[in-house]
Amino acid sequence: MTVMAQLLAQPFAMSLAFKLARRNLFHDRLRLVATVIGIVFSIVLVTVQLGLYLGFGRMVTTMIDHASGELWIMPAGTKSFEDPSPLDERKRFAALSVKGVTDVTAVVIGFAEWRLPSGGTTPVFVIGSDVRAPGLHPWNVIAGNSEALSAPNTVAVDQTYFDRLGVKGLGATAEIRDQKVEVVAVTKGIRSFTTTPYVFTSLDRARSYTGTSAAKATFLLVQLAPNADAENVRTTLRASLKDVEVLTQTEFHDRSREFWLFDTGAGAALFAGALLGMIVGTVIVAQTLYSSTKDHINEFATLRAIGSSGRYIHTVIIWQALINAVIGFSIAAAIGLVIVHMTAEAALPILMTPGLTIGLFALTVFMCVISAVSAIIKVMRIDPAMVFTR
Amino acid sequence: MTADVIPVHQGIGEAAAAVLEAADVVKVLGAGAGEVRALKGVSLSLAPGELTLLMGPSGSGKTTLLSVLGCMMTPSEGTVRVCGQSTKDAGPEDLAKLRRNHIGFIFQSYHLFPTLTALDNVRLALDVRGEHGSAATARAREALTTVGLAHKTKSFPSALSGGEQQRVAIARAIVGNAPIILADEPTAALDSENGHAIMEVLAKIAADPTRAVLVVTHDPRIVPFAKRIIRIEDGSIVGEERRGEGRGNSDDRGLGKEQDMRRDIEEEDGIQTKRVRMQR
Numbered sequence: 001m002t003v004m005a006q007l008l009a010q011p012f013a014m015s016l017a018f019k020l021a022r023r024n025l026f027h028d029r030l031r032l033v034a035t036v037i038g039i040v041f042s043i044v045l046v047t048v049q050l051g052l053y054l055g056f057g058r059m060v061t062t063m064i065d066h067a068s069g070e071l072w073i074m075p076a077g078t079k080s081f082e083d084p085s086p087l088d089e090r091k092r093f094a095a096l097s098v099k100g101v102t103d104v105t106a107v108v109i110g111f112a113e114w115r116l117p118s119g120g121t122t123p124v125f126v127i128g129s130d131v132r133a134p135g136l137h138p139w140n141v142i143a144g145n146s147e148a149l150s151a152p153n154t155v156a157v158d159q160t161y162f163d164r165l166g167v168k169g170l171g172a173t174a175e176i177r178d179q180k181v182e183v184v185a186v187t188k189g190i191r192s193f194t195t196t197p198y199v200f201t202s203l204d205r206a207r208s209y210t211g212t213s214a215a216k217a218t219f220l221l222v223q224l225a226p227n228a229d230a231e232n233v234r235t236t237l238r239a240s241l242k243d244v245e246v247l248t249q250t251e252f253h254d255r256s257r258e259f260w261l262f263d264t265g266a267g268a269a270l271f272a273g274a275l276l277g278m279i280v281g282t283v284i285v286a287q288t289l290y291s292s293t294k295d296h297i298n299e300f301a302t303l304r305a306i307g308s309s310g311r312y313i314h315t316v317i318i319w320q321a322l323i324n325a326v327i328g329f330s331i332a333a334a335i336g337l338v339i340v341h342m343t344a345e346a347a348l349p350i351l352m353t354p355g356l357t358i359g360l361f362a363l364t365v366f367m368c369v370i371s372a373v374s375a376i377i378k379v380m381r382i383d384p385a386m387v388f389t390r
Numbered sequence: 391m392t393a394d395v396i397p398v399h400q401g402i403g404e405a406a407a408a409v410l411e412a413a414d415v416v417k418v419l420g421a422g423a424g425e426v427r428a429l430k431g432v433s434l435s436l437a438p439g440e441l442t443l444l445m446g447p448s449g450s451g452k453t454t455l456l457s458v459l460g461c462m463m464t465p466s467e468g469t470v471r472v473c474g475q476s477t478k479d480a481g482p483e484d485l486a487k488l489r490r491n492h493i494g495f496i497f498q499s500y501h502l503f504p505t506l507t508a509l510d511n512v513r514l515a516l517d518v519r520g521e522h523g524s525a526a527t528a529r530a531r532e533a534l535t536t537v538g539l540a541h542k543t544k545s546f547p548s549a550l551s552g553g554e555q556q557r558v559a560i561a562r563a564i565v566g567n568a569p570i571i572l573a574d575e576p577t578a579a580l581d582s583e584n585g586h587a588i589m590e591v592l593a594k595i596a597a598d599p600t601r602a603v604l605v606v607t608h609d610p611r612i613v614p615f616a617k618r619i620i621r622i623e624d625g626s627i628v629g630e631e632r633r634g635e636g637r638g639n640s641d642d643r644g645l646g647k648e649q650d651m652r653r654d655i656e657e658e659d660g661i662q663t664k665r666v667r668m669q670r
Binding site: 384 | 453456457462463482483486487488489490491494495498503504505514515518519562
């Protein structure tokens, strides 16, 4: 039975090993505090990095996740949602003729210049689709309604960007490409990781604001009949449409995410930060556990002399590591929750999901147990006969 | 490792079998130019019901012999059998198992765990054997009662006197009913009164026909407690004396007067060494 299995099988029967571990740790409170600070620092760093990774991963696919459409038709080579290559809208009609397709909605995206009422400009990211058809419409609407976008020169903006856009709410006006626009819907929490505000509008307005020709679209969103086989429809669409890719929503989500997280290096940087946090934490815990073990070397030698098995001694050291892990993680998790709360309204919020929390706890335990290795090696080299000379 | 076990505890009336035997034990420490033959063919055996003293000057090999007999080292040559089990070719875990199951240790500087109470210090010897729970606690209390510390179960070592700490260490050594008790200078750190009290306890333990007690010592005051005295010099047994009856629970404290021995105190390299020679 492994030491860990023994710990799990006999948590209470091993009470003296646990008590010895706990007393060893709390005997030197200064060292315990140093160890816990090390763990907290490390885990908070990892939490922030992985929380950013999750938050970033969610933000870069938020438009795809909120769109209605089983299949996406896009120009070949499209890397992500924010990659506005033009697509001939005539393909929409070709797609509509495929068996199993009930509707195809055009979506136009692109950058435009927003002129603030008070003067000055700021770039915005315009998203337009047919207001009356399922497509890509604003969600989390907290004021006004998205149907109002069917009126000419109307837009929906997120409240987060009121200051950037120079507006104060419904009815506010501004200009995009020298065309007057009125805010008719306000959303909450639709933020862009690029920090460029999203502006929702109708399909034709979007074409106008982004300078896209009337015969072009960026994406075509395909709605399927209830009993249609998505794979068969996709195969037919691929055969009938040239120079396009047809992806399921999940595939496009994954491609977008992979592009932003890995092809741009952003995810690697976040992972590198998390890895650094883990390494720093492991080194700190290892150093303090080793040092604690060294200070209690006489006791470990005595344990060995009175016949304790290597496993028993490992158990004591691993309990020490686990106690460190539980205390360190509890504090780190509390700090992490505060950070999550503080960044909830930020451009790039840090996310903390139950899965991440469980994963971080497992990581903390793993880190602390790995850190115990040097202490275990030290203890197993003890000559029990040293008890006669000390 | 060889594991042919012979019965440990025999009837009181019978000639008791040795619980610990060493035959032609040689122990070489170090290597190359620093090589030292610490033991040069030592043979001895310990029978239950006896308190044996191992005496000799500093550097004579007492501690090395204790380490070999206590299964902390394996002999370079010769054999050691603990309750019938040979230590030859035994690995560290095998040796630990032998110590755990058959040997109780008492150390000069007690080696108690400062963060554990007296009761937990004693329980620890059972804990490492996998004995936990209320039965183990009851046995630990009983052992503390045996050494006269029933009222100190919750005390930490720092709150105990030297004599009391040594009693806790004795309780730890006997709680597992080990047939062999090895004590390294158990009275060296104590004043004569406490030293005497400790030896009283050890003599009582040695009176148990299931236990053999070997005490390594420089202290001539404890000679009256011994049934047998083995003298070691330069890694060899140079003398052995069997005494009629150990003093056991005698109240007579005129320790030095009973001994027919000569004490030399030498000062060597700054280390005070008491050399005790027995007149034979």
